[in-house]
Amino acid sequence: MSDQGQPAQEGLSKKERREIKRLEKQKFQASNERRTNFKKGLKWLVVILVVAGIGYLGFRSGWFSGAPDYGEPVIFAEQFEIQGQAHINIGSEHPPYNSNPPSSGWHYEDPAPWGFYDKELPDEQLVHNLEHGGIWIAYRPDLDKNLVEQIKKTAEYFKRRIIMEPRAANDSDIALVAWGWVDKFSASEFTEKRLVDFINRFIDQGPEKIPF
Template sequence: MSKKTAQRRPKPKRNELTRKTPPWGGIIFFTCIGLIAVAAIGYAAWQARPVDTAGIDGLVETENLSRNHTPAAVSYPTNPPMGGDHDSQWQNCDGRVYDQALRNENAVHSLEHGAVWITYRPGLPAGQLDQLRDTVEKTDYTMLSPVPNQDSPVTLTAWGKQLKLQDAGDQRVSDFLRAFVKGPQTPEPGAACTGGKATP
């Protein structure tokens, strides 16, 4: 074969059927799985984060609260209660404002789900009540209701945690919500705050 003939030989054509391309479907799938795993680990770490409650002056804490379901009325040692045996149906706590007292046994179930229950003594000045309403309506996993016989104008309660305040404008309202709305004290993290009891 002459040098001239070798130069004229056409280059072999690329076979489109056997040409290798990156497996984009697999790459996208495993990237999504990785992102979901990172998000899940991050959420679990956030849930388990240590909460600095030292700055919440006046915080009362209790442990080893029972969690049995009962249809009966429960005699709680605190008013409002901080936990203990409760009704099988929770009180809706999706930023819900109630204008009447709640049944304790339903509200305690909401605390078990990670809710913060803000209560006020009837007669609280209108401006303070409006402030509490605004805070609750903007914050998921909270509920607001009056408690006729409570011994402080405003009380914030989470499962095993309670703070009594003289004024709704106290900075500790925000501190308590940041620490305990779906906080590490929650016995049933991820449980719903809707689909329960919608009326007082």
């Protein structure tokens, strides 16, 4: 080895020395190119993660729901004490709920598929949907059909985590329910803003976080 740490080149022809220098230059350039590509790839990965994170938060918060912007939200809901998250067998008896419709407490093991129903589902099943951050829209079976369609059309802006059903036990025309919260009102008090504000405020606020 020479004093500079380079391999001794005594006895090599000029052509051989030029070839060695060329190969060393190629090796140096390839190393620089790998470092540059790695840095570029890392930057793009950060950008993708940031965009994906913003998209996920927007999806969860309702930014991309398609619902109109009604301005400053107004919440009429009443908060109720949480009655636990106990699972019970189908048909089992349990203590009374503290709200109508119930907003927490005893529930069946399997939640209902999200969607819009024209038949009544068990309260104990839908409480499980609330636990997963869903919104339960319950209306009296004799509610005006045009109003039912208007409520459904408004709720469809959100495309997820919505359960809507007729419910004979309602003590109001319409009830909006989330985990620990209930907003009850008459047909004449319904506005799209009231429904949208409630969903935006309480969707995904259940104690169990699930992806969809």
